[in-house]
Amino acid sequence: AQSVSQHNHHVILSEAASLELGCNYSYGGTVNLFWYVQYPGQHLQLLLKYFSGDPLVKGIKGFEAEFIKSKFSFNLRKPSVQWSDTAEYFCAWEAGGFKTIFGAGTRLFVKA
Amino acid sequence: GAVVSQHPSWVICKSGTSVKIECRSLDFQATTMFWYRQFPKQSLMLMATSNEGSKATYEQGVEKDKFLINHASLTLSTLTVTSAHPEDSSFYICSARTGGAAFFGQGTRLTVV
Numbered sequence: 001a002q003s004v005s006q007h008n009h010h011v012i013l014s015e016a017a018s019l020e021l022g023c024n025y026s027y028g029g030t031v032n033l034f035w036y037v038q039y040p041g042q043h044l045q046l047l048l049k050y051f052s053g054d055p056l057v058k059g060i061k062g063f064e065a066e067f068i069k070s071k072f073s074f075n076l077r078k079p080s081v082q083w084s085d086t087a088e089y090f091c092a093w094e095a096g097g098f099k100t101i102f103g104a105g106t107r108l109f110v111k112a
Numbered sequence: 113g114a115v116v117s118q119h120p121s122w123v124i125c126k127s128g129t130s131v132k133i134e135c136r137s138l139d140f141q142a143t144t145m146f147w148y149r150q151f152p153k154q155s156l157m158l159m160a161t162s163n164e165g166s167k168a169t170y171e172q173g174v175e176k177d178k179f180l181i182n183h184a185s186l187t188l189s190t191l192t193v194t195s196a197h198p199e200d201s202s203f204y205i206c207s208a209r210t211g212g213a214a215f216f217g218q219g220t221r222l223t224v225v
Contacts, residue, residue, distance in 0.1 A: 034213065044156075044205070044216040051212065090155065098144060098209050104155040 002027050004093050006103035013081050014111045021076040021106050023091030032094035033074040035065055036102075039087045047089075050074065061085070083112045114140050114210050118217030125196055125224055133191045133220045135162075135206030141186035142208035147179075150203040150219070162189040162206075196224040 007022035025033065035047040048059025055067040065076045074091060091103040115138040125131050135145055143164045148156040160181055161169040168181035178200075180192040193200055205219045 036216075043218050044207075046213050046215075049213055094214075098146075098214075099158055099161060100146065100207070100214050101158065102148075102155045 002093070002095050002101055004091050004101050004103040006089075006091050006106050008106050009104065010107050010109070012109045012111065015083055016080045017110075019076070019078040019081045019085070019108070021089055021091070021108075023074045023076065023103055024072050025074065025091075025093040026072070027093075027095075031067070031069070033065075033067060034092040034094070034100070035059065035063070035074075035076045036090045036092060037087045038090065038105075044090070047076070081108075081110050083110045086110045114138075114208075114215045116206065116208050116215045116217045118204075118206055118220050120220060121218060122221040123223070125222070127197055127224055128195055130192055130194045131196055131222060133193070133204055133206075133222075135189045135191070135208070135217050137187045137208045137210075137215075140208070140210045142189075142210065143186060145183060145189040145206055145208045146214070147181065147189075147191050148205045148207065150205060156205060159191075162191075164189075193222065196222070198224045200224050 003026045005024045033050045036044045037047050038044050047063050048057050050057045050067045058064045063078050067074050089106045092100050117136045119134045145162040147159045150156045159174045162181045162183040164183045170176045183189040201224045207214045207216045
């Protein structure tokens, strides 16, 4: 079955720490990958996306993600987190017909 | 970015009644919209794909007679939860795709009492 796995359900970091959230997808066909963020009480927002080309993708707010085809992975990174990055992060994969399949989400809490 | 709006943001209804949730794309046209359900502390689960002018496509395990979807125009899809029961209480989110990415509504929290 098509699926997206996120490795960490909860992450707690101090400000200025580096962040890496793992994401693996299950299928090796056409790969459209996304990271979304949901701040408390707000909509899901797109952080970044990968369709093709440079496997290192830069998104908003200093986030980046690297697509590694051989590992079916699309990990999210940020060199130095801020308190305002506290949110839930979802990795997502666009399957056929533009259906978006989401991972279980990772709740990030950044301590000030 | 593109805007997708849902209405209402939250609704409380009595068991056995029906509830309609609207999803509108405000600044673009969407031939396809998607309906998700999010349980507490869980991810978004795709329920169905709403297709303008034709029948919705439901994911396995989703009751099409219970979750009625109508996509009558290029900017509006509706989800009607029929004969709602407490186990239908959840957070329902719609999305529409444009410019290579999906945009999400703010969600509708349904509580069935």
